[in-house]
Amino acid sequence: MNQFDTIHRIEHNFAKSNPNYLKDMFGTTDVMPLWIADMDFEIAKPIQEALQKLVTRNVYAYEFNTGDVFKAISDWNLKRHQLKLNPKSFVQVSGVLTGIGVLIRELSDESEGILVQTPVYHQFFKVIESAGRKVVSNKLKVVDGQYQMDFEDIEHKLKKLNIKAILLCNPHNPIGRVWTKEELQKLVHLANEYDVTIISDEIHSDIVYSGSRFNSIASLENNQNHIAVLGSPAKTFGMQSISNGYLYVPNQDTLNLIKHIIGSLYLDHGSIHSANATIAAYTKGEEWLDNLLEYLEKTMYWIENFVQNELPEVTLFKPEGTYQVWLDFSKLNISDAALKHLVVNQAKLALTPGDWFEGLHTQFMRMNVASPLSKIQQAFHQLKKALDEGVNCSYNDEESSNECCSC
Numbered sequence: 001m002n003q004f005d006t007i008h009r010i011e012h013n014f015a016k017s018n019p020n021y022l023k024d025m026f027g028t029t030d031v032m033p034l035w036i037a038d039m040d041f042e043i044a045k046p047i048q049e050a051l052q053k054l055v056t057r058n059v060y061a062y063e064f065n066t067g068d069v070f071k072a073i074s075d076w077n078l079k080r081h082q083l084k085l086n087p088k089s090f091v092q093v094s095g096v097l098t099g100i101g102v103l104i105r106e107l108s109d110e111s112e113g114i115l116v117q118t119p120v121y122h123q124f125f126k127v128i129e130s131a132g133r134k135v136v137s138n139k140l141k142v143v144d145g146q147y148q149m150d151f152e153d154i155e156h157k158l159k160k161l162n163i164k165a166i167l168l169c170n171p172h173n174p175i176g177r178v179w180t181k182e183e184l185q186k187l188v189h190l191a192n193e194y195d196v197t198i199i200s201d202e203i204h205s206d207i208v209y210s211g212s213r214f215n216s217i218a219s220l221e222n223n224q225n226h227i228a229v230l231g232s233p234a235k236t237f238g239m240q241s242i243s244n245g246y247l248y249v250p251n252q253d254t255l256n257l258i259k260h261i262i263g264s265l266y267l268d269h270g271s272i273h274s275a276n277a278t279i280a281a282y283t284k285g286e287e288w289l290d291n292l293l294e295y296l297e298k299t300m301y302w303i304e305n306f307v308q309n310e311l312p313e314v315t316l317f318k319p320e321g322t323y324q325v326w327l328d329f330s331k332l333n334i335s336d337a338a339l340k341h342l343v344v345n346q347a348k349l350a351l352t353p354g355d356w357f358e359g360l361h362t363q364f365m366r367m368n369v370a371s372p373l374s375k376i377q378q379a380f381h382q383l384k385k386a387l388d389e390g391v392n393c394s395y396n397d398e399e400s401s402n403e404c405c406s407c
């Protein structure tokens with residue numbers, strides 16, 4: 001049996017299965033939680049061992065080893081992505097979103113614009129708006145069934161609006177695109193021309209499937225003054241809640257500015273648990289990750305076949321990266337409320353509603369598939385059963401004033 005086939009106990013304290021969260025968001029606790037982007041898998045042994053070593057200690061003291069953490073991150077990027085990073089250009093932050101929040105505040109003034117490519121990770125809206133900046137939405141286009149950047153619209157907005165940064169998501173959550181070198185090069189060209197910074201959230205960089213290649217914005221030429229990169233081992237190694245994030249800023253002036261503000265808030269070092277777990281992950285976790293990617297790739301293949309053969313009314317955007325799948329239900333031709341009822345109450349699935357990622361996507365849902373394949377198969381069979389039955393008669397669709405939609 002594959003190590004990733006094991007079904008582990010899901011703690012009630014986990015956000016994804018916390019009854020209060022489920023009740024709040026889905027109106028019921030009787031759902032399989034596949035909404036939040038974390039994993040149901042056992043973490044790599046070297047990470048467990050690093051943490052176990054720490055809990056058997058009798059004495060703890062101030063202990064800062066960000067230097068070793070940055071070296072581990074640099075070595076990993078060189079080996080994994082052929083990306084040469086200067087260990088001196090990193091800053092530690094508690095999480096990626098903290099880093100984005102700080103960058104936005106330092107690189108722009110209140111009411112200035114930050115461009116995002118929608119649909120996109122919902123916390124981007126909060127991190128921009130809570131800093132008093134303006135979200136400028138640049139919609140991704142679907143061309144031949146695949147999402148693409150709309151460069152014309154980006155240029156138009158950079159020209160007309162007071163935009164200070166582009167908040168890039170690469171690989172892109174929720175649509176799963178891994179941006180190509182050509183796409184990124186065009187973006188860098190525009191950033192240079194209009195003097196805006198690309199803040200590149202690369203937290204999903206290690207979850208990339210065969211046929212695609214991850215390119216960091218830091219790997220492109222002629223960009224060192226207009227970029228900042230954010231990363232973390234959280235998504236790669238299932239270390240949500242035990243890892244910190246990091247910022248990588250090649251421009252020395254910007255780096256000094258960021259170091260100063262992060263340092264003055266004493267946010268520049270994590271706990272020793274996070275540091276040692278991160279070092280263990282990046283120095284000894286590669287084999288585990290390769291096995292994980294192989295497993296996820298098989299899961300994606302199964303999903304693609306199932307959707308194609310059994311769910312013709314659902315459109316799947318097969319991801320090039322990330323362990324999220326983006327599903328379009330619009331061909332069902334039912335109201336938003338009926339779709340929600342079908343998925344939550346009939347299929348008993350807690351998926352992330354598409355409108356979290358941009359208001360218009362009410363007929364989309366994101367499913368997190370970093371779970372044993374048997375569980376994902378069960379979820380899709382539940383979905384198929386619900387779709388085959390149609391919206392059931394107990395449902396009262398106020399939105400379309402259609403009392404009983406399918407009978």
Ligand SMILES: Cc1ncc(COP(=O)(O)O)c(C=O)c1O
Pocket residue numbers: 037094095096097098121169173201203204232234244245
């Ligand atoms: C694109 C992206 N950025 C950031 C985060 C969260 O990162 P952190 O918990 O380190 O702030 C997530 C989590 O889902 C994400 O998908």
